[in-house]
Amino acid sequence: MCRCTLPRLLFGSVTAAVKMASTGGSDDDLSDWESPVDIDLDAPPSKQMNPWSVVTSVAKWVGLGKNKKLWTQLAGHQGSFQAGESQTVLKKLLERERQCYVNIQCDLLKDFTPEYRGDVQKQGETYLQLQDLLSGFTCPCVMDVKMGCRTYHEEELKNARENPVFRKDIYRKMTDLDPDAPTPEEREKGGVTKARYLRWRDEMSSSVNLSFRIEGIRKDDGSSSKDFKRVNLRNQVREKFRFFLGGNKIALEAYLKRLEAIKAAEESSEFFSQHELVGSSLLFVHDSEKANIWIIDFGKTQALPAGVKIDHRTPWVEGNHEDEYLKGLENLTAIFTELANDT
Ligand code: I3P
Numbered sequence: 002m003c004r005c006t007l008p009r010l011l012f013g014s015v016t017a018a019v020k021m022a023s024t025g026g027s028d029d030d031l032s033d034w035e036s037p038v039d040i041d042l043d044a045p046p047s048k049q050m051n052p053w054s055v056v057t058s059v060a061k062w063v064g065l066g067k068n069k070k071l072w073t074q075l076a077g078h079q080g081s082f083q084a085g086e087s088q089t090v091l092k093k094l095l096e097r098e099r100q101c102y103v104n105i106q107c108d109l110l111k112d113f114t115p116e117y118r119g120d121v122q123k124q125g126e127t128y129l130q131l132q133d134l135l136s137g138f139t140c141p142c143v144m145d146v147k148m149g150c151r152t153y154h155e156e157e158l159k160n161a162r163e164n165p166v167f168r169k170d171i172y173r174k175m176t177d178l179d180p181d182a183p184t185p186e187e188r189e190k191g192g193v194t195k196a197r198y199l200r201w202r203d204e205m206s207s208s209v210n211l212s213f214r215i216e217g218i219r220k221d222d223g224s225s226s227k228d229f230k231r232v233n234l235r236n237q238v239r240e241k242f243r244f245f246l247g248g249n250k251i252a253l254e255a256y257l258k259r260l261e262a263i264k265a266a267e268e269s270s271e272f273f274s275q276h277e278l279v280g281s282s283l284l285f286v287h288d289s290e291k292a293n294i295w296i297i298d299f300g301k302t303q304a305l306p307a308g309v310k311i312d313h314r315t316p317w318v319e320g321n322h323e324d325e326y327l328k329g330l331e332n333l334t335a336i337f338t339e340l341a342n343d344t
Contacts, residue, residue, distance in 0.1 A: 083128065088136040089118060091128035099129055101276070101299035108272040113263050113296045134295055135286055142252075144245050144285040145216040146333065150209055150317050150325035152280050153199040154301065158319060160196070167192025175201060178230060207233050212329030216282065218245050239336050245285070246340065252287035253341050259294045260334045267313070267327065277311060277324045278302045283333075 081093040092098075102117035116132035135141050167190040175182050175193055182201060187193045193201075206214040210233055217227035218241065232238055246253055263283070267273045280301040285294050305311060305322055313327040 083123065085121070085128070085130050085133075088133040089130045090133050091121060091123065092131055094120060094127040094129055095300045097301070097303060098299040101272075101302050102129065102131075104272050109266045109270040110272055110296060113266055113294075115295055115297060134284060134293075134297075138286055138288045138291070140221040141219075141286050141288045142221050142245060142247070142249075143217075143219040145218075146213050146283045146285065147208065147216050148213050148281055148283060148324075148326050148329050149278055150212045150323075150329070151200070151203055152208065152301075153196050154277075154279055154303065155319055155322060157196040157199075161194040165194045168195060168198075171195060171198040174198070178205070202230065205233065206230055207235075207238055211235060211238065211332045212325040213283075213333050215241055220245075220247070221288065235332075235336065239339065242336055243340055246287075248344075249287060249289070249292075250344060251290065252292035253337065253344070255287070255292035256285060256294060257334070257337055257341060259292070260330065260337065263294065263296065264327065264330055264334070267330070273313070274310075276302050276304055277322050278313075278326050279324060281326075 078093075083091040085091040099120070102114070105111050105114055106117065115134055118130040118132070121128050121130050135143070167187070169192045172183065172187065172192045175198055183193060187197075203209050203214075206229065208214045215229040215232055215238065217225065217229070219225040229241065232241060278299075280298060281296060282298045283294050284297045286292065309322050311321065311323045313324055314331075315321065315323050315325075317323040317325055
């Protein structure tokens with residue numbers, strides 16, 4: 002019999018968020034962490050916990066150790082992932098993302114992204130076949146860090162001004178976290194535009210402050226959290242990184258090397274120079290013996306308009322298309338370096 006531990010995910014983040022809002026608590030408190038839950042992988046499907054119901058916890062992908070074929074989609078859209086054949090994961094096709102993977106095949110970034118093995122049809126849907134990044138790890142710790150200072154396109158801001166759509170669902174997410182956040186107009190309409198919501202999320206987290214933010218962490222015991230929405234200050238982020246590393250010096254050294262390599266590749270990459278990266282993440286994965294980082298999530302990465310150049314460091318103002326990705330990468334690397342010096 003094969004038993005594995007999955008993060009229990011049955012109560013979503015809203016409960017934790019409400020609790021934090023009402024107590025004025027911070028994300029430093031780990032009481033919202035989801036405990037692991039045992040599932041029996043040999044049980045007939047009807048008796049197994051559906052992996053997709055375990056979702057929404059941490060990073061995009063959570064593996065269960067070597068040769069275990071269970072995937073959880075985390076932090077992104079529900080149901081976008083499926084386990085694939087031969088150490089692959091299937092991600093629901095977004096044409097923009099597919100185009101990025103195609104372009105990256107002949108770019109320096111290829112060594113830093115999951116291998117793209119073409120598209121596959123399943124139950125009437127098209128999926129990208131991507132390398133299972135966790136397949137070589139045993140009980141991995143996983144962290145998803147969303148890079149850049151903003152998670153929306155400039156066009157979304159323009160659309161929200163010209164043709165605002167006030168959404169009730171994200172208004173609820175907003176007031177669950179901070180009942181005072183909506184403006185009088187939003188309160189009256191009972192809705193917020195997506196651009197406004199995303200901007201508010203970026204400001205509340207460390208995206209605007211540090212040009213990256215932690216989206217989720219899963220530890221090697223299967224416990225996990227995605228409740229980092231208020232982790233905004235440098236020292237808060239640093240403590241989360243320390244917690245994620247759990248004193249693993251092998252991982253820390255490997256991460257630092259990989260971060261330097263990613264920076265060097267990005268500074269020379271044609272793809273990187275020609276695109277604004279919005280909502281793209283770095284996926285950190287380690288176990289007791291090894292560690293790696295990959296660049297993932299290109300669903301909102303888009304080619305820069307003709308004639309527009311960015312350096313990924315200049316502060317973003319509407320119209321310049323900057324994403325501050327490299328600024329975020331440098332901040333992140335500096336924090337990891339401090340942790341290395343501490344030890
Ligand atoms: C969601 C998050 C997702 C976004 C989603 C947001 O907010 O920003 O990235 O999907 O938009 O609701 P949160 O992290 O606070 O839950 P996209 O990446 O596709 O924009 P959605 O509600 O329109 O799906």
